[in-house]
Amino acid sequence: MWDYTDKVREHFLEPRNVGSIENADGVGEVGSIACGDALKLFLKVDENERIVEVKFQTFGCASAIASSSALTEMVKGKTLDEALTISNQDIADYLGGLPKEKMHCSVMGREALEAAVRNLRGEAAPEVEGEIVCECFGVTDVQIRRAIAENHLTTVDDVTAFTKAGGGCAKCHERIQEILTEATGTPAPASASSPAPAPKPEEKPRMTNMQRIQLIEKVIEEDVRPMLMADGGNIELVDVDRTTVFVKLQGRCTSCPSSGITLRTGVEAVLREKVDPAIQVKEG
Amino acid sequence: MKPIYLDNNATTQVDPLVLEEMLPYFSELYANPSSMHTFGGQVGGKLRQARSRVAALLGCAPDEVVFTACGTESDNTAIRSALTVRPDRRRIVTTKVEHPAILGLVEHLKKTEGYDVVLLPVDGEGNLDLAAYKAALTPDTAIVSVMWANNETGVVFPIPELSAIARERGILFHTDAVQAVGKIPMKLSETAVDMLSLSGHKLHASKGVGALYVRKGTPFAPLLIGGHQERGMRSGTENTPGLIGLGKACELAQTHMAEENSRVRALRDRLEQGLLAAVPNSKLNGAKEPRLPNTSNISFKFVEGEAILLRLDQLGICASSGSACSSGSLEPSHVLRAMGVPFTFAHGSIRFSLSRTTTDAEIDLVLTELPKIIDTLRKISPFNEQNAMEEEKPACGC
Numbered sequence: 001m002w003d004y005t006d007k008v009r010e011h012f013l014e015p016r017n018v019g020s021i022e023n024a025d026g027v028g029e030v031g032s033i034a035c036g037d038a039l040k041l042f043l044k045v046d047e048n049e050r051i052v053e054v055k056f057q058t059f060g061c062a063s064a065i066a067s068s069s070a071l072t073e074m075v076k077g078k079t080l081d082e083a084l085t086i087s088n089q090d091i092a093d094y095l096g097g098l099p100k101e102k103m104h105c106s107v108m109g110r111e112a113l114e115a116a117v118r119n120l121r122g123e124a125a126p127e128v129e130g131e132i133v134c135e136c137f138g139v140t141d142v143q144i145r146r147a148i149a150e151n152h153l154t155t156v157d158d159v160t161a162f163t164k165a166g167g168g169c170a171k172c173h174e175r176i177q178e179i180l181t182e183a184t185g186t187p188a189p190a191s192a193s194s195p196a197p198a199p200k201p202e203e204k205p206r207m208t209n210m211q212r213i214q215l216i217e218k219v220i221e222e223d224v225r226p227m228l229m230a231d232g233g234n235i236e237l238v239d240v241d242r243t244t245v246f247v248k249l250q251g252r253c254t255s256c257p258s259s260g261i262t263l264r265t266g267v268e269a270v271l272r273e274k275v276d277p278a279i280q281v282k283e284g
Numbered sequence: 285m286k287p288i289y290l291d292n293n294a295t296t297q298v299d300p301l302v303l304e305e306m307l308p309y310f311s312e313l314y315a316n317p318s319s320m321h322t323f324g325g326q327v328g329g330k331l332r333q334a335r336s337r338v339a340a341l342l343g344c345a346p347d348e349v350v351f352t353a354c355g356t357e358s359d360n361t362a363i364r365s366a367l368t369v370r371p372d373r374r375r376i377v378t379t380k381v382e383h384p385a386i387l388g389l390v391e392h393l394k395k396t397e398g399y400d401v402v403l404l405p406v407d408g409e410g411n412l413d414l415a416a417y418k419a420a421l422t423p424d425t426a427i428v429s430v431m432w433a434n435n436e437t438g439v440v441f442p443i444p445e446l447s448a449i450a451r452e453r454g455i456l457f458h459t460d461a462v463q464a465v466g467k468i469p470m471k472l473s474e475t476a477v478d479m480l481s482l483s484g485h486k487l488h489a490s491k492g493v494g495a496l497y498v499r500k501g502t503p504f505a506p507l508l509i510g511g512h513q514e515r516g517m518r519s520g521t522e523n524t525p526g527l528i529g530l531g532k533a534c535e536l537a538q539t540h541m542a543e544e545n546s547r548v549r550a551l552r553d554r555l556e557q558g559l560l561a562a563v564p565n566s567k568l569n570g571a572k573e574p575r576l577p578n579t580s581n582i583s584f585k586f587v588e589g590e591a592i593l594l595r596l597d598q599l600g601i602c603a604s605s606g607s608a609c610s611s612g613s614l615e616p617s618h619v620l621r622a623m624g625v626p627f628t629f630a631h632g633s634i635r636f637s638l639s640r641t642t643t644d645a646e647i648d649l650v651l652t653e654l655p656k657i658i659d660t661l662r663k664i665s666p667f668n669e670q671n672a673m674e675e676e677k678p679a680c681g682c
């Protein structure tokens with residue numbers, strides 16, 4: 001059982017400001033069902049950019065719901081610029097602290113706020129900067145460096161707790177340690193690490209895994225499903241492994257001998273066009 | 285408040301009769317069972333009785349039972365023993381849905397000693413593919429280890445059949461039966477199982493006691509080496525109170541087995557059918573049958589398991605979840621992932637595991653409260669019913 005503070009429990013059991021705002025001025029969405037938590041934040045501001053109404057919807061564990069609820073209470077009545085000074089640590093502090101493994105919930109809160117403000121001000125989402133370190137959760141070195149600096153992180157475990165990076169297949173742990181060493185000047189615990197590789201010249205910004213998953217989810221919801229449902233079928237996204245998309249076909253298409261064709265020509269073509277030409281669709 | 289304990293696959297309550305049997309061996313009957321004096325002999329005799337009681341439940345001979353300190357130790361002993369006695373063979377065959385006591389070990393053996401580890405996949409219901417199983421059993425295989433019943437879904441594998449196939453090919457067969465012993469009748473003497481692991485705390489004995497069945501004549505290499513205890517197969521002075529309790533627990537399991545398969549099963553089915561009917565967008569994980577009579581694993585779409593657990597906990601209801609958050613990892617249960625449970629469902633899975641202590645009133649309470657909890661959490665979730673799948677259309681004739 002997680003060691004949650006009374007404040008976390010209170011905001012989880014009685015979350016404040018749950019719901020949506022019909023004609024919100026800004027909406028910020030982060031996370032996805034695949035990653036296990038997602039937050040949608042709605043803002044309404046007056047002519048001085050002061051937040052007059054705020055609502056949220058969260059899919060996630062107790063600390064994700066509590067962090068969202070806390071965030072809405074903290075930003076209410078603040079101007080956007082004031083609100084943007086809130087750090088993930090401030091959210092955790094407001095709740096009397098979060099277990100270390102759950103700090104990424106507070107980071108998600110801050111990211112949703114930034115996304116909502118960008119949406120409100122009509123700014124484009126920043127292109128992914130830097131190198132993707134964690135493929136599983138799509139975390140870049142820039143995000144990792146920021147988390148290290150803002151939260152004084154010292155170990156790979158810390159970085160995973162705050163950013164999720166390294167929480168999947170664990171292949172990137174060495175690279176995270178290198179970044180830590182560069183950022184904090186403290187060497188890795190055991191063997192001396194080789195000099196950090198020079199940053200790769202990126203031809204064009206790559207999509208992070210998470211962005212790709214989100215886009216695939218969106219395309220399936222908005223384009224593929226209506227197409228199949230018109231034929232009395234349905235589709236469910238099962239998993240995404242880099243460019244391989246696993247889906248389950250339901251209803252009519254399952255028993256139909258042409259479902260192999262439906263898959264290749266339909267779903268795959270749409271995903272290749274809208275997401276990535278390298279995508280392969282498999283049933284599984 | 286007495287908890288409503290529906291987490292019996294995690295651990296069980298020590299039966300009062302088991303505790304009663306154990307107590308004297310903590311106090312006045314403290315002698316070492318190996319000692320030469322009458323005092324020691326008294327304890328040694330009681331330990332022999334415990335061994336016979338375990339053997340009776342398993343359907344084997346008492347000298348085929350080796351006492352250990354937990355299920356994990358039994359698993360480690362079995363696998364490492366097989367690798368030692370078959371030094372020329374480099375393959376280990378097991379499944380993707382084993383308990384970490386097996387998976388963690390074989391991954392370690394692969395990494396540190398380069399063994400060729402084959403993890404057999406399962407289908408959407410959690411069942412093994414027999415053809416793939418046979419194909420994996422190459423002459424280079426030192427050991428096959430397949431669990432008897434899955435701790436997360438309760439799905440039961442056909443162990444008598446699988447062990448016979450391994451024997452035909454001259455391959456040692458081990459089964460992690462930690463969840464099965466006491467719930468599924470078994471007669472090991474009539475199967476081709478070479479080794480079997482069990483753990484006391486899953487069948488109303490205390491924590492930290494287990495046993496490994498080793499069929500007579502099976503080549504064996506001990507994990508713990510030292511004194512002569514357990515005929516040299518497991519050194520270390522025995523946990524006498526715990527093991528004497530294990531013997532009693534096995535005897536009781538035998539007498540309660542029929543109840544487990546009728547009353548407990550009926551309670552489980554009422555819980556399961558009630559929840560699936562009351563909560564839209566919920567589904568059962570794993571095959572309905574063959575399955576442990578006490579286990580039900582249900583997923584609720586659009587909500588996260590840890591959040592459900594914590595709200596159940598507020599009401600004193602104990603269960604567990606295969607969601608990422610509840611385990612402290614960032615990925616959902618390896619069992620549900622191996623079954624291809626969509627992540628819209630996998631993050632919202634709850635496992636209920638009942639026991640002979642479960643009552644009708646407890647099931648009633650869950651049936652009234654849980655649908656309300658799911659409803660509340662769905663109102664908070666951005667993924668609402670509107671995106672939900674339409675009901676599956678009847679198959680077309682094309």
Ligand SMILES: Cc1ncc(COP(=O)(O)O)c(C=O)c1O
Pocket residue numbers: 293294353354355356357383385431433434435460462463483484485492494
């Ligand atoms: C299938 C299975 N194997 C092994 C174990 C480990 O048993 P123990 O806790 O006695 O080491 C468990 C218990 O969680 C289990 O469910």
